[in-house]
Amino acid sequence: MKSLKLISSAITMLLCFVTLAQERTITGTVSDANGPLPGVNISVKKSTKITTTNFDGKYSIQATKGDELVFSFIGCMTQTAVVKDKNVINIKMVDNSQTLQEVVVVGYGCTSNYVKNDYVRSDRKKAKLTSAQALQGRVQGIQVHYSAGYSPSENRIINGQQALTSQKEPLYIVDGVLFKSQQFAKINPNNIKDVKVIKDGNATALYGNKAVNGVILLSTKNEIYKNRTEKEITALLNKSALISSEDLNNEEYDSFVENAFESPNFTPLSTFSIDVDNASYTNIRRFINNGQKVPKDAVRVEEMVNFFKYNYTQPKNKDPFSITTELSDSPWNAKNQILKIGLQGKDIPTTDLPASNLVFLIDVSGSMSTANKLPLLKQSMKILVNELRSKDKVAIVVYAGAAGLVLPPTAGDEKKTIIDAFENLSAGGSTAGGAGIELAYKIATENFIKNGNNRVILATDGDFNVGLSSDADMETLIEQKRKTGVFLTCLGYGMGNYKDSKMETLADKGNGNYAYIDNIQEANRFLGKEFKGSMFAIAKDVKIQIEFNPKQVQAYRLIGYENRKLRPEDFKNDAIDAGELGSNHTVTALYEIIPVGTKSNYIGNEPDVLKYTKVKDNSVNFSDELATIKFRYKKPDGDKSIEILHVIPSKAISLESATENFKFSAAVAWFGLKLRGSNLIVKKSSDEIAALAKQGLSNDPDGYKAEFIRLVTAEKLLN
Template structure:
């Protein structure tokens, strides 16, 4: 009898297990009807189901007996919504720092209590991997110190030189902090990477060069009396079918530090997206490293997608990290299958915690530079938090003529490996340098916003042995200078005596209508000799509201970076001004990146409200 009851109970439980699921879809937005990305959707008292995409949209499958869904995001009140017969939901979340009495969800009114985020505490809202809550970063993360560029007086230093930077890792890393309810460390905020995270509608090159330059001048929104010079550099876009064949080696960190859900599991999903973009003429190999390094998958045709994905699925985390040994093995594979006219690249995926083997930066730098000169580039994809070694990873990518991205969620992986496939993997101009000479008739002093770790000596502009940044197919680079006009008085610059033994440059150039000359030097991917071209920029100022969406949005991002860094040059900048200006420059925003930016600014405002209130 007891056995029959047991069998009957098992049958009943099995029947419940196979009850059909129903699909519920919808959108999540804030009280201003702006879509919210990265909102966690989970069953009440149960497992996480999904997260919203960049447009705030979601679609989840729920069992017939499920009672309620829970919507959560850092900086917003958690919301529990009963599951009814409706299959389409419109969810509105309210920021914790706001005071709103109620919010309407799918026709039902739900009271919301005011609550503030406690700085430094963990939150239950996830940053975006499969709806799994992430932990607040530990103090073991490392960032290279940034000493902000100060103002240079044109009478003393009329020429400025820097390397381009197409890395975007700082922005997605800052997003990870804000989505987890924390302000980022100041040194994690590299303003040029935040600005360059976004695509801009610059004109394509039409002449002999694969790069085109645009420029605009307007009044500084946050420092009255000063001006901004916006410079845009556009790399030629080459269609995927016309790109050269690729010889790629995935170098994957499977050490114990990579076991977290937002590390190796996310890494596998990200690389599968890249595998889907491979063509039959592309070859790919997998090398994994932990206590030792080994070949997981020998070079395999891009058409063998199932074979490659199966190899990725077999990876498991455990052991210490022999990063240097893994890099050596990956380079050996890349060299063995080298394509003379192809794209030869190692793609390293790691949290940067190299602690066994070649661990010193100087040794790794020499190895990577040697392979770069042999035509094998290195790109780095950073994952995870807590022991994330940003300073280490950035150095590897810079020396390897590759790009550096931080993958904080699957949407970011899609951006890198699907939407920007060509730019991520295919270099069309290497060692790209920018040099600007300012005319003292119009400019008293200047300051480059960001690019602190990309500064070059002026003589290095002509040195073809000096490494600089590379640009891939379709890449854009944006630089913003803040200018003190000639004759202006400001406390931002100190007094400097005029040079005694130099000619008077103002008298020599006073009749010129040019504010500056922009020079570009680059190399073709298969050449070691640089090519030079330049354009003059006239001293013509355009009212801010009449400037392009490119300038207006880029300056909003730069202003946000100044606030996050608590920069001494932030002037009258406020989060609310950033939000207003960014909203006015969304453009098409088909992927929702710009609207997501506004949500991040709002999150920072809720975390840094004392700073904002002090400005009112």
């Protein structure tokens, strides 16, 4: 008997070796009617192998001849392809326009067994359960079986001793909608409210002969599948199965009030700091791609707009940035106008960039152990390391229960040494964020390069829970460190316990920028393609102050930048911190304007003109000017600010005649205002937002704008 087992094992191992020998790399491009399609999921059926297309629509996956590749994407029909002799398989996705053909009316009167989600919730920490596994041990006569090599989505529910095959499966009804067994297996158990099982005569009495093998009735916490079409259900299952709403309970976002309209007669000056951060957009993208509602306070409109690059003209004088303005119609309030202000940072060749002194500050606490945190962080850092030169220096500081130096300053061309140091990191312990910051800045200042790029790069989920932990403490600490002349880049990772508020505070107060890395493609964009803009400042403490002409402007409001607004007197105060501008960076700000003579529900009665603060009459005619705008900035190593002045003409153009830059930036802002539930927009149609964005698509080499349009469409399906 023992020899038979050994022979059996040997044969099994031989078969495995043969299979591995036949395995090869399959590549290709996935596209739709509009071109390459990023973010498509490709999996090998009956295996756990899965990958996604990059922003060029390209993919690579290991498979053997005869394997079936499954291509799925939100809003598109799932497609399959069998691996044959060719190593290249290109797929064109087709929109899924199917509608649900049958709706089952559910009777809840008779049930034989009942499963509450308390069971699922109590076992969450032990393992990820599928919806099928949630039934095991809780419903009489039902157990779950899955064979080796099969993914959880291939689970089979077994009634007693006999497997329920396609001919002997129960009916699956979720939130009143008939589901297939494959669909049922994809439901995230953390979204389950309760499960009821109806058997025998009770089942057939309610549902007819189709229910001869019983009925499993499942309801979700928010009835997310109720009255959904087949297309919507597919989209939700493909995305929301990855994460449940419960996983968001520990995420932290700062709340703020949307900017209101102001009168230039009583508030003639609008002052704010520029913002080149784009973390909010990638975080929003993560929510929508996971089939989740976007939290209102996670939406910062200016960060959404500034995620995208616009083709503004390069500066032609000694100033580090050019200025572009445009005035056109508001797409969401027909009587209003939108003023767009665009800055274009000077594009400095990589060879001319100063030497870098970089200190990576890596969170290796226990909260960073999941796949989308430390493992993704390591891959991200490889992208950045590949951009380094021999004259650059890199050090690595880590923090968990305490902080420590794991790599002393090392030349940038010693890439293997640097990457090996990252690969050796592992997660565990609490989070001494304050101690880590102290040590990272100490190393950075000790190796400070005069006229160089001195920067701490913090990579974390923001979950500081030991030592200095409050946002106020962190703000004080980072403001002190800013005085060293060392810049700060914050990279956010993960979900569930993500602390956006801490990350934003650190970046805002530390002469820094902030990005949220939700996948390797985003890491490649921020740390690779936009390395110069992300890591090399050409101007710091950049402030904008605009004075509106009351002869042209009845009221105005700044769209976004709520937490970047400054007092008028802060504009000339060089002690006040503001945003930085990187090489070849673009910054865009939008104002909504109510022209003089326009009746609007957004304007209340103006207060009486005060005796001592009455605005003086000016005999000079400025009727052809909408506003005067001033900019102040410092050189990266400077302490004195430099001022630029620019006059904005009052002549507006129609929305149809506006530039593509204007149309696309307005569409992004419009979507952000909709996500925030703004009361200051009339039109809220996703179709109109997407239509306007499509008019600004031509300059989209990496497909980011096309991806935005798909997000607008996907978000519509979730509501």
